[in-house]
Amino acid sequence: MLSKLEIHFKEDNELHSNMGSLFHGALIENIPNDYATKLHQGGLKPFTQSLLKNDEGFYWEITTTTKESYQNIVEPLLRINSIYIKKINKEIEFKKKAVETISKDDFIREKLFLKNPNKYITLEFISPTAFKSQDIYLNIPTSRLIIQSLLNKLDAYSDNYEFHSAELIENLENIIFFANYKLFSTNFHVEGQKIPSYRGEITISVNGPPHLVSLVHLLISFGEYSGVGMKTSLGMGKIRKKGSEQWIPKNTM
Amino acid sequence: MLSKLEIHFKEDNELHSNMGSLFHGALIENIPNDYATKLHQGGLKPFTQSLLKNDEGFYWEITTTTKESYQNIVEPLLRINSIYIKKINKEIEFKKKAVETISKDDFIREKLFLKNPNKYITLEFISPTAFKSQDIYLNIPTSRLIIQSLLNKLDAYSDNYEFHSAELIENLENIIFFANYKLFSTNFHVEGQKIPSYRGEITISVNGPPHLVSLVHLLISFGEYSGVGMKTSLGMGKIRKKGSEQWIPKNTM
Structure with a gap:
């Protein structure tokens, strides 16, 4: 199963394109512990996440390449409406989410x-x-x-x-x-x-x-x-x- | 001996950047026959020539990397004030020449x-x-x-x-x-x-x-x-x- 999740933010004033790894940290905080441990064991990771920018501003794109990674990474993100970015001590609120999946x-x-x-x-x-x-x-x-x-x-x-x-x-x-x-x-x-x-x-x-x-x-x-x-x-x-x-x-x- | 010859033209209306190989042909016409034959025998060529363009227009740059190629390629060009480009049936007149050499x-x-x-x-x-x-x-x-x-x-x-x-x-x-x-x-x-x-x-x-x-x-x-x-x-x-x-x-x- 492949999936792509796009998350747009209510405000993006405090974001900049060098913050991709901070969002990675926040994402890891939001997934089940046992799965996070598994991801830390190295090898190719079955997901990507990037903070990207288009004409409308910054958005966060998360993709997964297995069913397990969809369930452990995308599903938790679908259940929440904001994410805490430690480095800037700020809760970033989501405006909208769009998810696509394909077998x-x-x-x-x-x-x-x-x-x-x-x-x-x-x-x-x-x-x-x-x-x-x-x-x-x-x-x-x-x-x-x-x-x-x-x-x-x-x-x-x-x-x-x-x-x-x-x-x-x-x-x-x-x-x-x-x-x-x-x-x-x-x-x-x-x-x-x-x-x-x-x-x-x-x-x-x-x-x-x-x-x-x-x-x-x-x-x-x-x-x-x-x-x-x-x-x-x-x-x-x-x-x-x-x-x-x-x-x-x-x-x- | 290394040399670099720059030739600027009186008029460059009829020139365009795809004509480099036509200037190559004209250059070969202007060098002694026996040296031209030698160049045709293949291998690395001890000269370059390019039709280039800067703010002032097109100019022709010829470089040589041996004394022999300087004598047979650059010296003949220093003796003439125009060059005939067969493909456009046109004599292109030189405005100025500048040559640098170094051992x-x-x-x-x-x-x-x-x-x-x-x-x-x-x-x-x-x-x-x-x-x-x-x-x-x-x-x-x-x-x-x-x-x-x-x-x-x-x-x-x-x-x-x-x-x-x-x-x-x-x-x-x-x-x-x-x-x-x-x-x-x-x-x-x-x-x-x-x-x-x-x-x-x-x-x-x-x-x-x-x-x-x-x-x-x-x-x-x-x-x-x-x-x-x-x-x-x-x-x-x-x-x-x-x-x-x-x-x-x-x-x-």
């Missing part, structure tokens, strides 16, 4: 068998994104880093599927190209530290057979729930997939 | 032993840049791609030095970080084809001992003459190095 089987089936899938896929990196590879932090993406991260996450949260293989990654790396991009470095702030990262937009083209194009659509759509790269539970690596999933003649990027 | 030994000595070298170095990619690695074209840089390309070029044009080694590249890759960047995809136009490439700016930080920081200054300064990446003789991969070479306390990027 993972349905989601995978739908994306994996697209008809005439669009070979151009646009990813917007809406929160600072970075990768860790062989103990080195990387603040600029390659197609391999993106695909590898998403395959790892998809496999970690999918009991019934196993997509990841060295061969598949190499296959995909060879057919994915950054057709169009604008990227810039930035920093993600967490606990007084700055993590070098990037934001921006990439339109990739997938120059392969339809089933592989579909698989890339699946991966990137899944990325909206799992995030991409490192520290996604603290607010990094939030992506949006843009554009049509269907190939339309004379489609442009 | 390669002096250049290398000066850059290689900087006092308190600035660990932040800014590269501007002022013409579309791309790399070829294992037969794949890459339109986004990594520190390894940049350093490897510059080391290859420096070695190719330096009889008295040999910088390149697998160990050095790995050393440099591990201490060079993209501290700040803005990059965007673009295309380079050559003979009706578009080569996916990028432009933009990167400030790298070199987190190593002064002699390695100096070496990176040398490489990037040399890159102003050699270009970086592929098809530099056709106008791609033109870079500018910006910022101070000396580390100043409280230096900012």
Whole structure:
């Protein structure tokens, strides 16, 4: 089961974009102790949360990638109408909540068998994104880093599927190209530290057979729930997939 | 010997930024036949030429990295006052020329032993840049791609030095970080084809001992003459190095 919860606030004067990790702390305070302990045991986290900003102001987006994480993270948030942020000693009141859920089987089936899938896929990196590879932090993406991260996450949260293989990654790396991009470095702030990262937009083209194009659509759509790269539970690596999933003649990027 | 020749035009109404390869053709017409034949034999070319644009309009920049290429490419251009561009059937008149030369030994000595070298170095990619690695074209840089390309070029044009080694590249890759960047995809136009490439700016930080920081200054300064990446003789991969070479306390990027 995949879920996305969006929470808008009554007031957001005291918020700023470096507070993602404070909301992470508040979120952890609101979930059952045994589940919080389990989350602390390391490994990939089955949720993301980010404090984001659009034209209307700040909002909090929480996604989960398993039924267990939905029940332990999203459901408690659905029961409350404000959250206490320790660092600023302030109760932040919610204005509205919107939640969407989808069964993972349905989601995978739908994306994996697209008809005439669009070979151009646009990813917007809406929160600072970075990768860790062989103990080195990387603040600029390659197609391999993106695909590898998403395959790892998809496999970690999918009991019934196993997509990841060295061969598949190499296959995909060879057919994915950054057709169009604008990227810039930035920093993600967490606990007084700055993590070098990037934001921006990439339109990739997938120059392969339809089933592989579909698989890339699946991966990137899944990325909206799992995030991409490192520290996604603290607010990094939030992506949006843009554009049509269907190939339309004379489609442009 | 390194040289840089800048040629400004009396009129530039008929020029546009996709004409770099036409100027390449005109340049080849103006050099001695035997040297042109030699250039055609492949391998790294000891010159770059790009049609660039600044606030004053288009100008033509030609750089050379050996004495032989200076004598055969720059000297003929210093003797003429216009150049015929076949494709538009037009003689383009020169307004002014400026040439700078420096001995390669002096250049290398000066850059290689900087006092308190600035660990932040800014590269501007002022013409579309791309790399070829294992037969794949890459339109986004990594520190390894940049350093490897510059080391290859420096070695190719330096009889008295040999910088390149697998160990050095790995050393440099591990201490060079993209501290700040803005990059965007673009295309380079050559003979009706578009080569996916990028432009933009990167400030790298070199987190190593002064002699390695100096070496990176040398490489990037040399890159102003050699270009970086592929098809530099056709106008791609033109870079500018910006910022101070000396580390100043409280230096900012």
